[in-house]
Amino acid sequence: MALKRRATSHVQPSPSNKKRQIKLEDTPVAIKSEIKDEFSEDIKPRVIPAAKPSAHEVPVVQREFYPAEMSNARCAKYNSGELPRPLHLLNETIRKTLEQRKKIAVGDSVIHWFKRDLRLNDNRALAAASEKARSKNIPLICMFIVSPQDYQAHLTSAVRVDFELRTLAILKADLDKLNIPLFITTIDSRKDVPSFILKKSAEWGAKHVFCNIEYEVDELRRENKLITECLGRQIDFSALHDDVLVPPGNLQSGAGKQYSVYSPWFKAWVRHLHDHPHLLKGSELPQANDKSARSKFKSLFDAEIPSAPSNKTLTSKEKTHFAHLWPAGEHEAQARMERFARERISKYKDARNFLAENANSSLSVHFSSGTLSARTAIRCAQSNNSSPKLDAGNAGIMCWISEVAWRDFYKHVLAHWPFVCMHKPFKYEYSDIKWDYNEEHFQRWCNGQTGFPVVDAAMRQLKSTGYMHNRARMIVASFLAKDLLLDWRKGERYFMENLVDGDFASNNGGWGFSASTGVDPQPYFRIFNPLLQSEKFDASGEYIRKWVPELKDVVGKAIHDPYGRGAEKIAKTTGYPKPMVDHSERRKIALDRYKSGLGRETANVGGGVHN
Numbered sequence: 287m288a289l290k291r292r293a294t295s296h297v298q299p300s301p302s303n304k305k306r307q308i309k310l311e312d313t314p315v316a317i318k319s320e321i322k323d324e325f326s327e328d329i330k331p332r333v334i335p336a337a338k339p340s341a342h343e344v345p346v347v348q349r350e351f352y353p354a355e356m357s358n359a360r361c362a363k364y365n366s367g368e369l370p371r372p373l374h375l376l377n378e379t380i381r382k383t384l385e386q387r388k389k390i391a392v393g394d395s396v397i398h399w400f401k402r403d404l405r406l407n408d409n410r411a412l413a414a415a416s417e418k419a420r421s422k423n424i425p426l427i428c429m430f431i432v433s434p435q436d437y438q439a440h441l442t443s444a445v446r447v448d449f450e451l452r453t454l455a456i457l458k459a460d461l462d463k464l465n466i467p468l469f470i471t472t473i474d475s476r477k478d479v480p481s482f483i484l485k486k487s488a489e490w491g492a493k494h495v496f497c498n499i500e501y502e503v504d505e506l507r508r509e510n511k512l513i514t515e516c517l518g519r520q521i522d523f524s525a526l527h528d529d530v531l532v533p534p535g536n537l538q539s540g541a542g543k544q545y546s547v548y549s550p551w552f553k554a555w556v557r558h559l560h561d562h563p564h565l566l567k568g569s570e571l572p573q574a575n576d577k578s579a580r581s582k583f584k585s586l587f588d589a590e591i592p593s594a595p596s597n598k599t600l601t602s603k604e605k606t607h608f609a610h611l612w613p614a615g616e617h618e619a620q621a622r623m624e625r626f627a628r629e630r631i632s633k634y635k636d637a638r639n640f641l642a643e644n645a646n647s648s649l650s651v652h653f654s655s656g657t658l659s660a661r662t663a664i665r666c667a668q669s670n671n672s673s674p675k676l677d678a679g680n681a682g683i684m685c686w687i688s689e690v691a692w693r694d695f696y697k698h699v700l701a702h703w704p705f706v707c708m709h710k711p712f713k714y715e716y717s718d719i720k721w722d723y724n725e726e727h728f729q730r731w732c733n734g735q736t737g738f739p740v741v742d743a744a745m746r747q748l749k750s751t752g753y754m755h756n757r758a759r760m761i762v763a764s765f766l767a768k769d770l771l772l773d774w775r776k777g778e779r780y781f782m783e784n785l786v787d788g789d790f791a792s793n794n795g796g797w798g799f800s801a802s803t804g805v806d807p808q809p810y811f812r813i814f815n816p817l818l819q820s821e822k823f824d825a826s827g828e829y830i831r832k833w834v835p836e837l838k839d840v841v842g843k844a845i846h847d848p849y850g851r852g853a854e855k856i857a858k859t860t861g862y863p864k865p866m867v868d869h870s871e872r873r874k875i876a877l878d879r880y881k882s883g884l885g886r887e888t889a890n891v892g893g894g895v896h897n
């Protein structure tokens with residue numbers, strides 16, 4: 287019972303997302319223990335404590351899926367190579383089984399398993415599956431598995447699930463035109479996914495199954511296991527790199543180490559792509575099946591798209607709202623990319639940080655669901671540039687490419703330092719920083735009621751649209767960690783539960799950057815001043831007025847600080863709250879906390895830099 291209470295205590299129902307909250311108590315005990323067993327070889331020998339939280343236990347870990355927070359010593363073992371990285375193990379299995387898998391004769395069909403690659407264009411595994419099917423003139427079958435427990439474990443937002451399901455309808459229709467069925471089904475227990483794939487392969491006579499690699503720990507381990515289990519049944523399970531331009535592990539410094547700083551990593555990334563142009567080349571579209579596939583697999587063609595799991599269901603009003611805001615599917619993604627490259631990309635460098643400007647691409651939702659490949663996007667940017675080089679030509683285009691590269695960077699980080707996926711900060715020595723768990727403070731942050739207009743505008747933008755401007759993400763993340771002194775992982779979690787573009791690696795990377803606990807972070811003594819950020823990046827207050835209607839009649843600079851700059855009367859009348867903390871006081875406490883968490887002197891707290 288205590289375990290359940292702890293697990294649910296950090297689920298943060300807010301008025302608008304209450305319906306979407308996961309009711310963990312509803313999860314049958316039997317299923318919970320299955321999940322624990324399945325989680326990883328890595329944790330199997332360890333016993334997950336039943337109830338009593340250890341002094342070190344953080345109430346952020348979803349204990350019904352994962353063990354308690356990992357120790358620093360165990361993180362160090364990943365760093366020293368004593369513990370093998372899941373991607374390394376997967377690569378090894380791929381390499382060791384290659385010859386045996388090559389010998390497997392093509393069966394009666396070939397399967398492509400869609401995951402976060404929901405497109406026909408430029409899709410490595412789908413193209414390979416199609417090629418295999420064509421080599422023997424047999425049908426290609428596509429499949430997608432709705433896994434409610436994966437949604438729950440990965441904190442996938444209801445908005446994102448809705449986007450995925452709408453995309454699947456488009457994908458199914460596009461595949462249908464090629465006589466290719468898209469079979470979509472729901473598997474209640476994530477543990478059953480591998481056996482389901484084996485079962486379907488046998489049923490459809492498939493000897494080849496293809497998918498693209500996801501770099502999160504559970505997924506890498508699942509695919510590793512699938513290769514071996516499939517091989518035992520004479521089935522070739524192929525997992526390919528697709529989601530990133532350069533496969534993780536391919537970029538190393540002169541000393542043979544992984545880069546943990548972005549700038550040298552980016553130079554190496556550019557160099558690698560210039561030296562290996564095939565990595566940027568698009569993949570072929572899948573070829574049509576023979577018409578006979580329609581009768582042979584009629585039930586698959588007829589299979590309906592399942593509805594969202596009950597804890598990830600939007601109301602019909604929300605559905606209409608988000609469908610209008612985020613049209614789904616790869617055609618929309620392509621059109622949006624082309625429009626952006628034609629109309630706005632060249633001004634991106636100068637305008638991208640301004641909160642009220644429509645300067646960014648808003649393509650993250652498509653990258654994270656795989657309705658647009660980062661390769662395709664970069665080729666499109668390149669084709670609008672005066673130089674074919676990734677680091678030359680138009681400043682706006684170069685800058686945008688370097689932003690897309692951050693996405694690759696964080697996936698490389700995730701693959702090389704897998705403990706970031708296990709609730710540990712990249713800088714695990716920062717685990718000892720004392721965080722607060724003040725529920726009222728957290729709720730005020732979630733609901734945009736902090737009394738800091740720019741923070742509140744951003745949090746309300748998230749709630750209303752499932753999206754937040756990048757600069758705003760940095761401001762609110764810094765505010766949560768360094769002004770409210772709340773555990774940044776609570777913010778990381780809330781973002782995943784609400785973002786339409788939620789992506790583990792980028793989200794974790796962004797939070798680590800802002801809380802100064804991550805890879806290539808801003809130093810802990812750099813503490814965003816929300817007022818200065820507001821004045822700099824929303825000078826006219828347009829962004830604030832849009833999202834905080836209580837302040838729409840405030841004129842001039844008072845918009846950034848209504849209580850401090852003479853707009854108290856309006857703010858009071860409209861019910862806009864006073865600032866919930868004093869920034870300069872909190873800044874001092876934050877510096878102290880960081881210093882003592884790192885075991886440094888606490889006396890001298892000067893030297894903090896205001897941005």
Ligand SMILES: Cc1cc2nc3c(=O)[nH]c(=O)nc-3n(C[C@H](O)[C@H](O)[C@H](O)COP(=O)(O)OP(=O)(O)OC[C@H]3O[C@@H](n4cnc5c(N)ncnc54)[C@H](O)[C@@H]3O)c2cc1C
Nearest residue numbers: 646647648649650689690693756759788789792793796797
């Ligand atoms: C605290 C925090 C949390 C974040 N969480 C996510 C997340 O869950 N999912 C997500 O996709 N991005 C996340 N980001 C990164 C970034 O904010 C978004 O990618 C960006 O705002 C998406 O808007 P856009 O598509 O208009 O980006 P653009 O400015 O047009 O950039 C183009 C693309 O480059 C990539 N990109 C840009 N900036 C970054 C970055 N800092 N890190 C990684 N990739 C980047 C994205 O794929 C983006 O779509 C987070 C950043 C922070 C600071």
